[in-house]
Amino acid sequence: MIKCKTSKEIGGMGHSKKRKEDARFIQGKGNYVDDIKLPGMLYMDIVRSPYAYAKIKSIDATKALEIPGVIAVVTGKDLEKYNLHWMPTLMSDTQMVLPTDTVMYQSQEVAAVIATDRYVARDGKEAVVVDYEPMKPLMDPFKAMDEEAPVLRPDKEGKTDNHIWHWEVGDKEKTADIFNSADVVVKQQMHIPRIHVASIETCGCVAAYDKVENHLTMYMTTQAPHAIRTVIALVAGHVGLTEEKIRVISPDIGGGFGGKVPVYPGYVIAIAVSFLTGAPIKWIEDRSENLQADSFARDYHITAEMAGTSDGKIQATRFKVLADHGYTDASANPSKFPTGLFSIGTGSYDYGAAYMEADAVYTNKPPGGVAYRCSFRVTEAVHAIERMTDMFAKKVGKDPAQLRMENFIKKEQFPWASPTGWSYDSGDYHAGLKLAMDTVGYDELRKEQLELRKEGKLMGIGISTFTEVVGAGPAKDFDILGIKMFDSAEIRVHPTGKAIARFGTKSQGQGHETTYAQIIAEELGIPMEHIQIEEGDTDTAPYGLGTYASRSTPTAGAAAAMAARKLRDKAKKIAAHLMEVSEQDLEWEPGKFFVKGAPEKSKTIQEIVFAAYTNHPEGMEGGFEATHYYDPPNLTFPSGAYICIVDVDPDTCDIKVRRFVAIDDCGNIINPMIVQGQVHGGLTQGIAPAMYEELIYDEAGNILNGTFMDYLVPTAVESPSWETGHTVTPAPHHPIGAKGVGESPTVGAPPAIVNAIVDAVHHLGIDHLEIPVTPFKLYKALKAKGYFGDNA
Amino acid sequence: MKKNITFKVNGTEHSVEVEPRELLIHVIREKISMTGSHIGCDTSSCGACTILVDGKSAKSCTLLAVQANGKEITTVEGLATAEGLHPIQEGFHLNHALHCGFCTPGMMMRAIEMLEKNPNPTEEEIRWGIAGNLCRCTGYNNIVKAIQWASAKMQDKELPSTEPEFV
Ligand code: FES
Ligand code: FES
Numbered sequence: 021m022i023k024c025k026t027s028k029e030i031g032g033m034g035h036s037k038k039r040k041e042d043a044r045f046i047q048g049k050g051n052y053v054d055d056i057k058l059p060g061m062l063y064m065d066i067v068r069s070p071y072a073y074a075k076i077k078s079i080d081a082t083k084a085l086e087i088p089g090v091i092a093v094v095t096g097k098d099l100e101k102y103n104l105h106w107m108p109t110l111m112s113d114t115q116m117v118l119p120t121d122t123v124m125y126q127s128q129e130v131a132a133v134i135a136t137d138r139y140v141a142r143d144g145k146e147a148v149v150v151d152y153e154p155m156k157p158l159m160d161p162f163k164a165m166d167e168e169a170p171v172l173r174p175d176k177e178g179k180t181d182n183h184i185w186h187w188e189v190g191d192k193e194k195t196a197d198i199f200n201s202a203d204v205v206v207k208q209q210m211h212i213p214r215i216h217v218a219s220i221e222t223c224g225c226v227a228a229y230d231k232v233e234n235h236l237t238m239y240m241t242t243q244a245p246h247a248i249r250t251v252i253a254l255v256a257g258h259v260g261l262t263e264e265k266i267r268v269i270s271p272d273i274g275g276g277f278g279g280k281v282p283v284y285p286g287y288v289i290a291i292a293v294s295f296l297t298g299a300p301i302k303w304i305e306d307r308s309e310n311l312q313a314d315s316f317a318r319d320y321h322i323t324a325e326m327a328g329t330s331d332g333k334i335q336a337t338r339f340k341v342l343a344d345h346g347y348t349d350a351s352a353n354p355s356k357f358p359t360g361l362f363s364i365g366t367g368s369y370d371y372g373a374a375y376m377e378a379d380a381v382y383t384n385k386p387p388g389g390v391a392y393r394c395s396f397r398v399t400e401a402v403h404a405i406e407r408m409t410d411m412f413a414k415k416v417g418k419d420p421a422q423l424r425m426e427n428f429i430k431k432e433q434f435p436w437a438s439p440t441g442w443s444y445d446s447g448d449y450h451a452g453l454k455l456a457m458d459t460v461g462y463d464e465l466r467k468e469q470l471e472l473r474k475e476g477k478l479m480g481i482g483i484s485t486f487t488e489v490v491g492a493g494p495a496k497d498f499d500i501l502g503i504k505m506f507d508s509a510e511i512r513v514h515p516t517g518k519a520i521a522r523f524g525t526k527s528q529g530q531g532h533e534t535t536y537a538q539i540i541a542e543e544l545g546i547p548m549e550h551i552q553i554e555e556g557d558t559d560t561a562p563y564g565l566g567t568y569a570s571r572s573t574p575t576a577g578a579a580a581a582m583a584a585r586k587l588r589d590k591a592k593k594i595a596a597h598l599m600e601v602s603e604q605d606l607e608w609e610p611g612k613f614f615v616k617g618a619p620e621k622s623k624t625i626q627e628i629v630f631a632a633y634t635n636h637p638e639g640m641e642g643g644f645e646a647t648h649y650y651d652p653p654n655l656t657f658p659s660g661a662y663i664c665i666v667d668v669d670p671d672t673c674d675i676k677v678r679r680f681v682a683i684d685d686c687g688n689i690i691n692p693m694i695v696q697g698q699v700h701g702g703l704t705q706g707i708a709p710a711m712y713e714e715l716i717y718d719e720a721g722n723i724l725n726g727t728f729m730d731y732l733v734p735t736a737v738e739s740p741s742w743e744t745g746h747t748v749t750p751a752p753h754h755p756i757g758a759k760g761v762g763e764s765p766t767v768g769a770p771p772a773i774v775n776a777i778v779d780a781v782h783h784l785g786i787d788h789l790e791i792p793v794t795p796f797k798l799y800k801a802l803k804a805k806g807y808f809g810d811n812a
Numbered sequence: 813m814k815k816n817i818t819f820k821v822n823g824t825e826h827s828v829e830v831e832p833r834e835l836l837i838h839v840i841r842e843k844i845s846m847t848g849s850h851i852g853c854d855t856s857s858c859g860a861c862t863i864l865v866d867g868k869s870a871k872s873c874t875l876l877a878v879q880a881n882g883k884e885i886t887t888v889e890g891l892a893t894a895e896g897l898h899p900i901q902e903g904f905h906l907n908h909a910l911h912c913g914f915c916t917p918g919m920m921m922r923a924i925e926m927l928e929k930n931p932n933p934t935e936e937e938i939r940w941g942i943a944g945n946l947c948r949c950t951g952y953n954n955i956v957k958a959i960q961w962a963s964a965k966m967q968d969k970e971l972p973s974t975e976p977e978f979v
Contacts, residue, residue, distance in 0.1 A: 038908070039905070039908065041913070042905045042910060044913075045912075045913025046897070046901040046905055046913075046916060047888065047889070047901065048847070048848020048889040048917050049848065050914075052850070054847075054850075055847035138838070139834065219912070219914075219948055220850075220914045220915050220946060221914045272913065273912060274852075274914030275911070275912045275948050275949055277948070306854045308854055308855075528912055529910075530911065693908050693975075693976040693978075694908065696908075696976045696978040697908045697911060697950060697976075699951075700950060700953045700954065701948075701949045701951040702951070703951050704952065727853075727854070727855045727857075728855045735944075735945075735946060736938070736939040736945075736947075736955065736956065737940055739951055741935065741953060741956070742953050744977075
């Protein structure tokens, strides 16, 4: 049970307060971008390339322009006149807005049709005739690395190959020495496939440029409105759209998961067209466009190795990655971290040597590299380390739970310096795994497994005990396009004791309107119901880098607490003035200051706030407002212990998740109901890549499953009934001891599931299965081992 | 050739001019200006657009507006009454069955028809019953709970706890 410091009425941390934002959503009164309608608004649709790699010989818009209601057809050549045909990516690479001569991936934007109505815009799109000269695309990242491979980006000066960057971390020699002399080495090549966040709301915008005021209001699906405003100013400043002339409004967002961090060409084209026509332009993508052209996630080819002793002590790990970035490096990573936080891949275990390296390569696939509900590239890292830990356990013949218990970093070893340079803040991995094992009944299940096996039944138990790294990040190391990754909160308390608080982050379903209010309620004692939360409008909210990578609680949540504490300090001074005592004589309990030893003498926060406007001490500024920009001293390191039980049908290879127990540790909990909800959702987005989702391309560059008909987002049927729980190890450096949680389950679930499936069939000779583990893949693997005899 | 159609939306009669090819979801959202029903796909797969047509749940992206001529339509905007929220709305709120809220209107409309046909569904029946509606945020656990809660409420049965079981 979570102990709360505040009453239920105040509703500070630890209370499962129902969400404030629900009222509008359950009554159909949400305000998503496609709900916005402005006078004179025009609609934009986008002509896309059927080829993965082709020269554009000509674009003929004549027929389209003959359709009544089609206003304009915009091509790369049109944008080129204003130098708006390209844009920078978040990783300082370059990306076409619209091509002038070559298309680099299937479904790339080729031209935009502007019309009075969305149906007419679609008619216009069908009528644009583009003459292409197809070329042979480079789809295989390994082949793209070949010396003889054609160079995909001759537009980049001096580029003579397709290699984007090389990255490495750790002690190469020391690691190699350990590997050379180790008793046991396990090695596995694995692919973490290309997947798509597929939030149920796609991306879109309404760009509204006012010619008279030279002012742009941009309503858009963005997780980071402030950063986007800066990016727009960088791209369009030279045509007069400077940052003070841009207002980005991020309305209600129908799920983000990282996919709404980048700037997509559609946004920029809409802005350009609005700028040129003076009319508001609405662009809303279709689901198919969303899946086919918007940022992918993952696509890491990893060779993972682990070295250890024959009695099961992990000694070193070595990972080598080839990262397929598609046509440009449009990852959403902090600048100095081209592989994101992949170096967390040494995991939850106590050993001293690791070496990781990665190379990124261009191919003819859509650009991207967003997170899919995980902190930058952590899922890839966790999959590798947790699969290797299991393989190592199998190799030395130890129970995987036992082996983990023996290798865990102990709670007294924190802060723990990882061999790749992190300082893990806190954790109690033994407690987490023990709770998960007790909850699931681990020992009983192992016995059951042996019994079932005797009957020829296939059942597996899989574990994942992961460490996440979230809350980017400390300004000294973390920036995006040079902007430091702090975040902000501004609190204004009105004379009657009610408040509004604004943030640089942006909820996409995480429940900030509720949790931020609870943090402020905790610190100030004002009931959370009386605290209004606002985000997403760059004209009103303080600057911040937005919501992704589970960073909102670690950064903006901390900023809220710090700003509230500034106000509490001020409140103390006012209280002392009102009660004519010295500040030292006052004590705080949530909601009031009272005189030590005379608790009947007190002033409530509401009385104090009123005095801040009516009767404040001489020399003190009036009003009751505070702002804080929080620069975290460290990242936070949530952890989890997950156990998955699967039953595999020995005939059809159908895989059923019988149970899944997830124990998370995200430090102090603001709202248990919301944390649990986040864990549920993250787990379903964990089973998705483990068993169902993958964007598949053929050699000609065609996407084979670019619609919701064949890209398998789990329904309520595939998604098991999740069992959740938690341990609490507060983040020592965080003002409220919280760590961030929205993504842990997506990170931790896939290896638990795969470990379970492999565990079910390991005795049949299977050591590894690539995700998504489908029944067919499993069938083929078992068949190759002769499991079905000769005639299957 | 435009066609004139007349239909009731949440009890109010509307007469609108539509093209024969116009989808019902677009007409409801853009001509009737009820934007509570959403669009999440172009293949009839997600259910974000689910409404009731003569009491039956239907994906309004898969119906032409002309097919709604003479029909009675209920959207999420028509659920609450002067007395308050519909039990399914209350159930979703109290059980934290929504995060971003984008799938929620469609999910609730689907659940309403399901509960009418089967007032006491098992968990398995609920999961299969909403299998045409995708939610990317919640992981479905709490949606199942919300529907079970609404089922109890609609039959004046003892209400299940809405406290999270977060051990
Ligand atoms: S919009 Fe997806 S089913 Fe109707
Ligand atoms: S709540 Fe976001 S899609 Fe269901």
